[in-house]
Amino acid sequence: MTRSIPLGTANEFIGRHIGPREADIARMLERLGFDSLDALSDSVIPASIKGTSVLDLPAGLGEAEALDTLKAIAARNQPFTSYIGQGYYGCHTPSPILRNLLENPAWYTAYTPYQPEISQGRLEALLNFQTLISDLTGLPVANASLLDEATAAAEAMTFCKRLAKNKASNAFFASRHCHAQTLAVLRTRAEPLGIEVVVGDESALDDASRYFGALLQYPATDGDIQDHRALIARLHEAGALVAVAADLLALTLLTPPGEFDADVALGTAQRFGVPLGFGGPHAAYFATRDAYKRDMPGRLVGLSIDRHGKPALRLAMQTREQHIRREKATSNICTAQVLLANIASMFAVYHGPAGLVRIAERIHRLTAILAAGLAQLGLKAEQAHFFDTLTLATGARTATLHERARAQRINLREIDGERLGISLDETTTPAQVEALWALFADGQAAPAFDALAASAESRLPAALSRESAFLTHPVFNRYHSETELMRYLRKLADKDLALDRSMIPLGSCTMKLNAASEMIPITWREFGALHPFVPAEQSQGYAQLTEELEALLCACTGYDAVSLQPNAGSQGEYAGLLAIRAYHHSRGDTQRDICLIPASAHGTNPATASMAGMRVVVTACDSRGNVDIDDLRAKAEEHKERLAALMITYPSTHGVFEEGIREICAIVHDNGGQVYIDGANMNAMVGLCAPGKFGGDVSHLNLHKTFCIPHGGGGPGVGPIGVKAHLAPFLPGHAGLERKDGAVCAAPYGSASILPITWMYIRMMGGEGLKRASQLAILNANYIARRLEEHYPILYTGGNGLVAHECILDLRPLKDSSGITVDDVAKRLIDFGFHAPTMSFPVAGTLMIEPTESESREELDRFVDAMIRIREEIRAVESGELDKQDNPLKNAPHTAAELVGEWRHGYGREQAVYPTASLLEAKYWPPVGRVDNVYGDRNLVCACPPIEAYQDA
CATH class of the missing domain: 3.40.640.10 (Type I PLP-dependent aspartate aminotransferase-like (Major domain))
Known part of the structure; x- marks a missing residue:
């Protein structure tokens, strides 16, 4: 007798993405009084908008099938060798950074470090980024990244408008030597604000008093390197501020903008180990003078102390941000490029200052050799001075040269009908330089690489040679072996709570599964x-x-x-x-x-x-x-x-x-x-x-x-x-x-x-899976709300007593009855191994919880149990069993160092750090105690402090 073998479905992904199992879903629905997910969602979705979604999508693919399908799509891309430049360059992502950071869920599933006690690792990496930017630009304050170079330039324009002394002006000068995409974004941003963007040649700028600000490119998009000191002095005298879009790698060899009196330096950190990726994501940077730090867009990591006096990092000066200032905010930017900034910072940590100089010098040397060989072939670069980019007048041959290059899987930069550009990068080899010569030789004998390499001289302007040191902090001079870098990245990741450790129940932020098959x-x-x-x-x-x-x-x-x-x-x-x-x-x-x-x-x-x-x-x-x-x-x-x-x-x-x-x-x-x-x-x-x-x-x-x-x-x-x-x-x-x-x-x-x-x-997921994900997001949120409603008031519900995919707990009555604040509850959750829900948004004194469909019922219950245990501790404060000031909530989070030191509290060590039995198996230890925000803003330090600061503490 032949036995039938059930094949089932090839698509297991929906079940992998969604946390609760079928039996869990049934129990959760029963608790809410519904017999099906459809019945629950029908009760939540208003009648007036039901049926407005018809997901006409194919059935979901299995993980292997989806990857194969996408691989076939990817194969239609043709990764030629590109010498296009224009702010985008090939680079090598060091393998230990690729494996231990970019591909590591401890880094990519983390949330914005608004809770500093559980974010010390990524905050340190971002402080390294800020130090990298500050050192290379010669300006004392840098932010923790912006979106890309063009939007950073647009932010610089409005920054200059706010701060420039020339208040009567409404015109902003932008050099025609800026990247074309930057000029395009400037025009978009300027038009609704009534700002006039004047694009011109800075060497012909006559009336500086016409402008409130200016943007210069260094080196220029065509490769030229100009000395901007005299021009900047004229603009300053007229009451204007000056922003310089600078190539970060070139600044290892060139005088930094801060040393020739620029007010802002901006650009991209893409060539510090971040792949081209067809344009992004890449971390932009923005640096400025200390006097302007409160007006700088984006996030700023600063050094403070915790309640034990130990150094602790945090996001500084949040009053600049839009969630407080609304329409008067410095910027509307809410997202930075943290993951990419961290890659760039670790690229600098891994290579160190000497390694970065070697990379830059090699690129420049190959470019100088290329230029010398092209000159032998009758093609002299338009630039007397350059770093990595040449512009060539190729006349009637231009179109043919582009066609010939593409036949050899090479892209040159299209400038116009009679000129083209070549930009070299970290990945360029001597063989590729020789291939470029062959492309332009047109029957002539190819130049001899070794002979030119022996005689080619630097083409950097001597007057702009960098003299100042950079990246002298120990963090940039220690982790140069793979072993050391791997351990450093592990040490930082161990300080943090990310989705790979526990649920992150942030309302409005939807911290759901980022599946490995999606990331590959x-x-x-x-x-x-x-x-x-x-x-x-x-x-x-x-x-x-x-x-x-x-x-x-x-x-x-x-x-x-x-x-x-x-x-x-x-x-x-x-x-x-x-x-x-x-x-x-x-x-x-x-x-x-x-x-x-x-x-x-x-x-x-x-x-x-x-x-x-x-x-x-x-x-x-x-x-x-x-x-x-x-x-x-x-x-x-x-x-x-x-x-x-x-x-x-x-x-x-x-x-x-x-x-x-x-x-x-x-x-x-x-x-x-x-x-x-x-x-x-x-x-x-x-x-x-x-x-x-x-x-x-x-x-x-x-x-x-x-x-x-x-x-x-x-x-x-x-x-x-x-x-x-x-x-x-x-x-x-x-x-x-x-x-x-x-x-x-x-x-x-x-x-x-x-x-x-x-x-x-x-x-x-397909249409069926996407609908189910929405239904489970609603189920999980309502399950949490139902389990917690007898302990904390649910601030808002629909007409049927249900919430959508998130719920708000009202903690304001607890402050009146016990003195316990929303901050105290958030910090106490750290002792239970949880990231706090969203605090005081959209209502002050509340917690907004969004569990997402990815969380299992076991994890939901673990979180709910923690919240109930915290409520019991609050009741103990209300009754006088626990002191109003010396209690586990006011002192949270508790560190391991505090546990083994002299214990001065009126409650026990076990209650402090093991409030539930489940923590005995897996305990997250916060690296610092509660961070002092006020101290951090009053004593702002936003670059790597001297190592002695840590030793003294």
């Missing part, structure tokens, strides 16, 4: 080795990937078109409002500049509206946290002639599906406005309802939230926008796209090399 393709050479400006025929794999991903995202959202260019959620918000603004202007409604924003909105919303040239009008929320529809209607009608847009988050920032969303959208449309639906909470909607179908005109999507791109310790992020058809003509443009205007970042597809993560997620 980002290190494939076919995706990583492409320059963003290669000819279209060489990037057909990316073309297919992006076209398919746009269609997948349209299916998920109900929109008609998608742009993948915005490289952060904040950039997506900005691009969305620019599309709305351009649409109104195309219809002659140039007066429409009012943006309605609910009081509960994330701080990036009003900051973005301000950047887009709109005026913010705040609308009220009712007692249940919903938008006050009467107030919204009154303000929409009041501003009917000027209404541009409404920015609203759905489900709401309070974690509720508002019943009146269709009515809200209709009110705005009836009064001439457009509806921007913030996609931060899309994880509750995919497969259940679609913003493009229930009233939204545009949404940004956080691919680093709903669609599984890792947070990376605070970036990379991807924030594409979906739009209805009438807004599609106004999506971000780029020189490399059909629409040329309106670029919001440097590369046409933003952070292209991490888009395969989202493609993999959607293709493996």
Whole structure:
């Protein structure tokens, strides 16, 4: 008798991605009073928007099948040897950094280090980055990275506008020698703000008093190296500030901008070990004078002390950020490029100052040899001085040379019809230099490499030779063997809590599984080795990937078109409002500049509206946290002639599906406005309802939230926008796209090399899996809310007593009854091995919890048990059993050093560090006690301190 063998399904991924098992789901549903997931979601989703999502997607693929399919797409890319330059260069990612950092979930699944006690490892890596930038630029304060060089330049422009003495000016000078993509982004950012960008030759700049600021490129995009000292002195005398976009590797050999009196230095750290990746993600840098530190955009890591007086790192001067200052914020940037900044910082740690100089000198020497050989062939470089880039006048031969080069799998830079450019990099070899000579020889005898190598002289200007030392701190001079670097990276990772250790229950932030199968393709050479400006025929794999991903995202959202260019959620918000603004202007409604924003909105919303040239009008929320529809209607009608847009988050920032969303959208449309639906909470909607179908005109999507791109310790992020058809003509443009205007970042597809993560997620989940993920996100959140509601008030629920995919615990009554604050609970959770939920947002004194669908019931219960145990400790404070000041919450977190020292507390060591039995098996030990934020801001140190500071402490 033949036995039948059950084959089952080849796609196990849905079950791998979703945490709770079927039996767990049944028990959780029973606790909530439902017999199925469909019954639960039907009760949560308002009747008015049910059925708006029809996920017309193919069935999910198995992991192996999806990887094979994507590999075939990647094979359509052709990684030629590119000498295009223009801010993007080939480089080597050291293998120990690739394996122990980029491919390590301890680094890529971490969250932004807002909780410093559990982030000391990545904060130290970022402090190393800031030190690297400060040392190389010669400026005392550097931030912990921005999105890319072009957006950093745009930030510098508005920075100069705020701080320059020449207040009467509204013009910003930008050298024509800046990279073309930087000039494009400058123009986009300037137009809504009424800033005039004047592009010209700095050598011909006559009236410096006309400008509030200027941007110079060093070395220039064509390779030339100019001495800017006299020009900067003239601009300063006229009351202008000067920003210099500088090549970070060249600064190991050239006088740094801070030493020739630049006010800002900016650029990209891409060539410090970060692959080209078709344009991103790459960490930008921004450095400035100490006097301007409070106006600097982005995050700043600073040194403080913990409650034991021990040095401890933290994010400093948060009052600059948009979640506090809203429309008056320094910037709307919420995401940095932390993972990439950490790669760059470790590249510097691994090579050290001498190693970086060797890399730079080798590149320059090969470029000088190349130039000497080309001169022998009758092609003299236009530049007398250069670092790694040459511009050649090739006349009528130009098109033929490009054609011949591509036949040999070589890309040269296209400048114009009679000139071309060549940029060398860390990966260039002598054989490749000889291949370039052969390309240009046209029948002539090839130059002799060895002879030219023996005679070629430096082509750096002697007057700009770097004299100052850099990277003298021990951290850059110790870890030069692979063993030492591997252990250093492990030591830093062990200090941190990331998703590989425990649940990160952050409301509004969606810390879900970043599956290994999704991550694998980002290190494939076919995706990583492409320059963003290669000819279209060489990037057909990316073309297919992006076209398919746009269609997948349209299916998920109900929109008609998608742009993948915005490289952060904040950039997506900005691009969305620019599309709305351009649409109104195309219809002659140039007066429409009012943006309605609910009081509960994330701080990036009003900051973005301000950047887009709109005026913010705040609308009220009712007692249940919903938008006050009467107030919204009154303000929409009041501003009917000027209404541009409404920015609203759905489900709401309070974690509720508002019943009146269709009515809200209709009110705005009836009064001439457009509806921007913030996609931060899309994880509750995919497969259940679609913003493009229930009233939204545009949404940004956080691919680093709903669609599984890792947070990376605070970036990379991807924030594409979906739009209805009438807004599609106004999506971000780029020189490399059909629409040329309106670029919001440097590369046409933003952070292209991490888009395969989202493609993999959607293709493996399929429509059925995506809907199930949304339902489980809702189930997990409601399960936590139900288990905790008898211990902590749930601040907001829908009309049926249910929440969406997140819930808010109200801790304000506990402060009155016990003196225990939301901070105390957050820090006490560290002793239980948990990252805290989102603190005091959107309501001060609350915790917002979002468990995501990835967490198992066991992990949910472990978290709930910790919260209940903490509530018991609070009751002990309320009853007087525990002292109001000397208790486990006020003193949390507890370190191992404190445990073995003299114990001065009125509660036991075991209660402090082992409050539950499960911790005996696996205990996370915070490296520092509670960090003193006030001390850190009053005594700001934001570069690696002398080693003696640690020894003294």
